[in-house]
Amino acid sequence: MTPGEEARPRVGVFGLLGSGNLGNDGSLEAVLGYLRAEHPRAVVDALCGGPETVTARYGIPATRLHWYRGEYRTASRAGAVAAKGLGKLVDAVRTAAWVRRHDVVIVPGMGVLEATLPLRPWGFPYALFLLCAAGRLCGTRIALVGVGAAPIRDRPTRALVRWSARLAAYRSYRDTLSRDALRSMGVDTARDEVYADLAFALPAPPPEAPADPPDTPPAPPGLVCVGVMAFHGGNDDRARAAEIHRRYLDGTTRFVRALVAEGRPVRLLTGDAVDAPVVGAILDAVDSPLVTAAEAASLTDLMKETAAADAVVATRYHNVVCALKSGTPTLALGYAAKSEALMERMGLGAYCHPAREADADRLLDRFRALERRSAELRQILAERNADAARRLEDQFTALTAALFPTGGHPMREAP
Template identity: 50%
Template sequence: MQNATREHAGSPLRVAFFGLLGSGNLGNHGSLDTMLAFLRNRYPEAQLSCVCSGPQEIERQYGIQSVAMTWYQEHGPGRNRVHDVLRKGFGKLADLVRMPRLLRWYDVVIVPGMGVFETTLALRPWGFPYALFLMALSARITGAKVAFVNVGANVARERSLRRLFTGAARLASYRSYRDTFSRDAMRQMGLDTSGDQVYPDLAFGLPGPAPVDHPARTVALGVMAYYGTNADRDRADEIYATYTAKIVEFVRWLVDEGYRVRLVTGDPSDLSVVAAVYDDLRATRPGIAEKQLISEPAESLGELMRQLAGVDLVVASRYHNVLSALKLSKPTISISYGTKSDVVMEQMQLAEFRQPIKGLDVSRLIDQFRGLESRASGIVPVMRARNAEYLEALESQYDVLSAALFAAADVATEQGDRRWK
């Protein structure tokens, strides 16, 4: 089937973003923000749309025409559990027709960043992975180009996930990854990645906020509602309770030492941990919570960065909380739930200031915090130099993208082979 936009010579370029966008995840929105800025700068006449999990929210925040990525999301759940299961099953079949009809209007479909090939959190094959594969297949049928831009990946254990991930990736016109670990993971799952490129996470391309004057000894603590991975479903509640209790313990230590603590999140689900921290301090240290704790909602990664601009150090769990802190050259400790966080910390030469989320040791965290604080003045210049390299690499990728997706006349061909390692 021929792409409908190619039937009209001279019509504006039509681009759709695809992914888990509009659901409140700030990291995903940060990647979208970067790609939006790129397209609006270089292709101001392009017609932009979004096929996503939260179309109403995307339209509200960005003013972009949006549609639900699946029939089920568009029509909503059933009246009861049985009816809901039947609607989900029907939706999978309906999407076989719905997705090609939807994508026939686009020239290019971009998946902007995000860990779309990751299984670091609980994930069911016939949810988003199925939708991702169906999107790539539908785009191939209708003649649209698909680009996976600086995405994350890890080796999936489940055969169904591996097939859906590699199947979607094979159908793309362009693929790049946010680190070599992700590219290697796709290769290990059977994808030929010899022509794929590696660049920094798209969020490093966001503009940084202006410096903020703030009281000394202010710490940002990024929390998340962590329940483990697919392999941990039978003890998900236990994992969440253990992690939350340790975060509460660490906050007690911080406020007892006189630090102001700014609690930050990356997803609406994380607010349960914020509430647990406030509840504990109100019970164990009356009058302290309102004086020493700060918690404000953020609707974008840029807004989160403006909050982080007013702190001295950052301790965070969510990947894009960690990344935002690194982007601002803030001395950072990562409580990591995936290799992606370890990789970005290593690249910033902060490998010693991390530990795994499942084995979180509060005593060790306190020691790491003290060590980071004492060495902060020497760490910051190294981070700033690395950030300058990231920006240069991302700028070079914009030229590569233009050549691969839009055949822009102003692209210098010698820039097509530039890669970031």
């Protein structure tokens, strides 16, 4: 390799990026911002779920993650089953060929080491294992940066996740729960660090307009953002998925209807393309001009929406992140322990409600308690956001030291 080539590290990014999930894409955006600021000569491309979207939105070359385009559709016919099986073999070759062209591959954030939502082992867990195994075989540094993890009961999925983590050259986590989960699965995490979710590295929305003078008559109740989700339970709830979804949708709809009855405008938010039917169902059920739906295309758009609200009630993890990042008092209608951990870390641990028990009356009680402390909670969020920003500066400094060593020194491998 010539000196000129050494000055231009070849960096790949990997994951279900460009596939409609705004949280995944926000994590990618944060890592690309870091690379462009700290390593502007790096040559970056992606192996991802939605290559056309990633190239159009972020200006980097991208390759489709799976050879078989129907990878995430249920295969019932013999031809589709055979194509999926063949795809697993082809993907092993394709992934290895892509990995060996890079010095470093970064998996940016995302819950890549968890199964809190329905997940099959031979889907993304297998793809991640191929990546990490190819990295070890080809001498390419694989970095799991600010990722999420959770205990996994399904044995094949747990095995693939465990080996992926062991084979990675660098690991860091978005919360302590994630590191603890990896340790419980038999991964040595003694040298792994916890920072903050990568989305906290994205630019904050503009500050609010100055408050009205003290003698101004009180304004009418303001906007409430309600982030919804196509929630059907977790990986172990497949038999009860329809029942869980009906209960969640009914409770959320009744909550929105109660806000509208009080004259509150409501803005519905999503975080993934699959959430659109939930928005449609709530709009049809409530049928009020006070209820509108946002068309956010990025986490930045979501932050702008939440910054304009008096309060936010949200289910998807990165909807909650965006609301907290914007400094808006937030109630998490959470579906996994990661939401509770995030809220606790940001000083709002008292304002969590399980998505499985979306009872409208209890939600309203928690929501009113949240609004009574609005000014105090905004101050707490300002302080916690500053701390998250400092921790992410430390994350990127550590990442540079680990992945882009100077003077030809080899990178320290994770145990």
